Amino acid sequence: MIVATAAQHTRPRVVVVGGGFGGLQATRALDDAPVDVTLIDRRNFHLFQPLVYQVATGALSPGEIAAPLRWVFRRQRNVRVVLAEVTGFDLDAREVLATPEVGETEPMRIPYDTLIVAGGSAYSYFGHDEWREPAPEVKSLESALEVRRRILAAFEAAALETDPARREAWLTFVVVGAGPTGVEIAGQIAELAGDTLPHDFRDLDTRLGRVLLVEMDDRVLTAFPEKLSHRAERALEQLGVTVMLGHAVVGIDHDGVTLGAGDDERHIPARTVIWAAGVQASTLAGQLGGATGAEIDRSGRVTVGPDLTLPGHPEVIALGDMVRVGDTVLPGVAPVAMQQGRYAAKVVEERLAGRTPAPFHYLDKGNLATIGRAKAVADLRGLKLSGLLAWVAWLVVHLFYLIGFQNRVLVLIRWAVSFITRGRGARLITRGQGN
Numbered sequence: 001m002i003v004a005t006a007a008q009h010t011r012p013r014v015v016v017v018g019g020g021f022g023g024l025q026a027t028r029a030l031d032d033a034p035v036d037v038t039l040i041d042r043r044n045f046h047l048f049q050p051l052v053y054q055v056a057t058g059a060l061s062p063g064e065i066a067a068p069l070r071w072v073f074r075r076q077r078n079v080r081v082v083l084a085e086v087t088g089f090d091l092d093a094r095e096v097l098a099t100p101e102v103g104e105t106e107p108m109r110i111p112y113d114t115l116i117v118a119g120g121s122a123y124s125y126f127g128h129d130e131w132r133e134p135a136p137e138v139k140s141l142e143s144a145l146e147v148r149r150r151i152l153a154a155f156e157a158a159a160l161e162t163d164p165a166r167r168e169a170w171l172t173f174v175v176v177g178a179g180p181t182g183v184e185i186a187g188q189i190a191e192l193a194g195d196t197l198p199h200d201f202r203d204l205d206t207r208l209g210r211v212l213l214v215e216m217d218d219r220v221l222t223a224f225p226e227k228l229s230h231r232a233e234r235a236l237e238q239l240g241v242t243v244m245l246g247h248a249v250v251g252i253d254h255d256g257v258t259l260g261a262g263d264d265e266r267h268i269p270a271r272t273v274i275w276a277a278g279v280q281a282s283t284l285a286g287q288l289g290g291a292t293g294a295e296i297d298r299s300g301r302v303t304v305g306p307d308l309t310l311p312g313h314p315e316v317i318a319l320g321d322m323v324r325v326g327d328t329v330l331p332g333v334a335p336v337a338m339q340q341g342r343y344a345a346k347v348v349e350e351r352l353a354g355r356t357p358a359p360f361h362y363l364d365k366g367n368l369a370t371i372g373r374a375k376a377v378a379d380l381r382g383l384k385l386s387g388l389l390a391w392v393a394w395l396v397v398h399l400f401y402l403i404g405f406q407n408r409v410l411v412l413i414r415w416a417v418s419f420i421t422r423g424r425g426a427r428l429i430t431r432g433q434g435n
Contacts, residue, residue, distance in 0.1 A: 011036050014348060015096050015112035017086050017284065019046050019069050021334045022118035022320040024403075025341030031076050033349050038110060042085040042101050044068055047141055048402055050334060051411075053181055056138045056147040056274075057188035058196075058424040064410045066141060067403040084108060086284060089115070091291050091313055114315050114351075116344045119282030121321035121332060123275055124299070131252040135176065135273040138185060145430060147274055151189060152429045154272045155197060159204040169269035171209045174257050176249055177277030178215035179223070180369040183232060185274060186213040187372040190239040195373070195422040211241045212268065214259060216248050216277075221377065223331065224367055228377040231386040235375040249277075279332055285322040292316070297324060306359030307347060308340060317344045330362055334401070339363065368394045373419065 012035045016023045019041035027039050045066040054060040073079040084098040087107070095109040123137040136143045136150070151173065158170035171193075175186040193209035200206075213220070213236065219229040220236070220243060233243050244259070251258035256269040281300035289296040292310040295303040301324045302310070308325065310316045319340035321332045330336045343360045350357040366380035370391060378390035385393060395415065402408050418424060 012113045012348075012352065013038070013111060014114045014116065015040065015110055016116045016118065017041075017096065018118035018120060018320075019043065019081075020049070020118055020120050020320065020337065022120075022337035022341035022344075023116070024072070025338045026116050026118065026319075026344045027073065027079055027341075028076070029342045029345030030078070030348060033078070033345070034352065035078060035114075035348065037076075037079045038082055038112075039069065039073070039079060040082045040084055040086055040096065040098055040110065041069060042083070043141075044070065044081075044083050045141075046072060046403055048398075048407075049139065050398060051402075052141065052144045053138050053185040053188060055141065055426070056144040056185060057151065057192055058148055058427040059188065059418060060411060060414055061426045062141055062145065064407055064414065065402070067407065072403060082108075082110065086119075088287055089291060089316075091316065094315065112315075114348050115317065116341075116348075117284055117288065117316070117318045117322070118320045118337065118341065119284035119318075119322045120337075121279040121281050121300075124278040124280035125275065126278060128252075131249075131275065134254045135252045135257075135275040137275045138181060148426075149429050149431070150272050151192070152427055155193075155201070155204065155206055155209070156429070157271070159201055165269070168208075168210075169256065170271050171206075172212065172256075172268065172270040172272070173209065174212045174214060174268065174270045174273045176214050176257070176273065176275050178213050178217070178220035178243070178245075179276060180221065180367075182213060182215070182276035183220055183236065184370055185276065186211050186241045187236060187239055187370070187375070190236075190241050191372050191422075192424065194240055196424050196427075207240075211239075212244055212270070213241050214244045214247050214249060214257070216246065218245055220245075221369055224369070224377060224379050225384060228379060228384055228386060232369065232371055232377045235371045235377075235386075239372050239375070279321065281322040285318070288316065288318055297329075301329065307357055308344060308360055309347075317347060319344055325360065331364075331367075333367070335365060336362060368397060370394045373422075 014035045014037045016039045048065040051065045069081045084100045086098045088097040098108045125131045154170045158167050161167040190211045193206045197206040221229045247259045247261045250260045258267045285302040289302040304323045308317045320337035347357045368378045370376040374388045376391035376394045378385040378393050
């Protein structure tokens with residue numbers, strides 16, 4: 001067991017778990033604080049998750065939506081980055097247990113005075129983990145690349161298939177879940193089939209591709225006002241997406257998906273199924289709940305106090321998708337994690353100054369979702385937009401929050417070229433490791 005300590009340590013030690021939106025903001029906000037920060041993540045990069053689906057559909061390349069953590073904090077002298085997976089916590093000893101991702105395999109114990117945990121969440125398959133392989137999600141960079149491979153390979157397979165039924169199955173794409181990610185990726189696949197690929201294939205009409213968007217609820221984008229939901233549904237239908245509301249997934253395999261609506265069930269042959277329904281908090285939330293007695297809800301979120309701390313452990317702060325604040329479940333979106341990350345840093349600074357921090361308050365700036373080319377919906381603090389204006393607002397917001405000037409420039413250029421040419425520059429079929 002390696003104990004990671006600093007010789008003759010005199011400054012307070014802050015350990016941040018997770019380099020996502022919450023952890024990144026917390027670490028950045030402690031730039032001028034008289035503390036030493038250790039940021040632990042199992043990936044060496046910060047991923048801009050709202051644009052992962054564009055990697056999955058060939059619109060952007062991985063490096064354009066990710067930034068190495070060591071590069072992000074290269075000028076922040078009080079930060080060190082540790083590439084490791086957190087496996088547990090010893091709250092009595094005030095140590096984080098972690099296993100290095102590379103090199104030394106012996107477990108580590110990293111001491112802290114204040115612990116900030118921003119473990120995030122993952123997609124939930126509602127107890128059907130066997131669906132993960134035939135229906136990958138699009139939350140991580142690795143899974144996005146696998147989805148891109150499957151989508152593009154499906155068109156290649158359809159071009160070689162001589163049997164009409166099997167060709168139709170290859171050209172049928174099912175997206176499960178009509179939240180922002182599901183709506184966005186369904187629209188992108190429809191544009192890929194209808195606008196981008198028709199000129200690439202000589203022996204296949206890619207416009208015959210079917211995109212089915214499956215949702216249990218009675219409308220898409222349930223977090224948006226009903227009027228905007230209906231506009232988004234019409235925009236999807238204009239792109240050629242078939243929206244299937246009130247349908248539950250009963251089964252998924254490599255041959256397709258079985259849907260249930262009331263007492264009726266039917267199997268839809270489809271070789272590409274993408275999962276975008278429901279989330280489950282990081283397992284770290286359950287570990288913190290078990291160690292502190294904090295309540296865990298059905299989605300695995302741990303309950304924190306108004307100052308985002310755990311009961312009996314004011315030195316432990318948890319935030320983002322993995323928590324609920326009292327009885328309040330905040331939206332699982334990046335702005336919540338970012339605001340909570342900055343607040344966590346403020347808690348550290350206020351305590352160092354001998355002051356008691358005020359409770360966390362979330363400022364809801366609204367919701368945005370893009371559907372396709374010049375098609376989006378926006379609910380911005382009472383201002384409801386759709387179509388081109390909403391799409392421009394979506395572009396501006398996402399460019400603003402991307403990490404790194406270079407990435408902003410590259411993505412802007414990529415989007416501009418794609419808009420003019422209707423093309424996608426990252427249509428590469430890559431194989432898994434070792435293939």
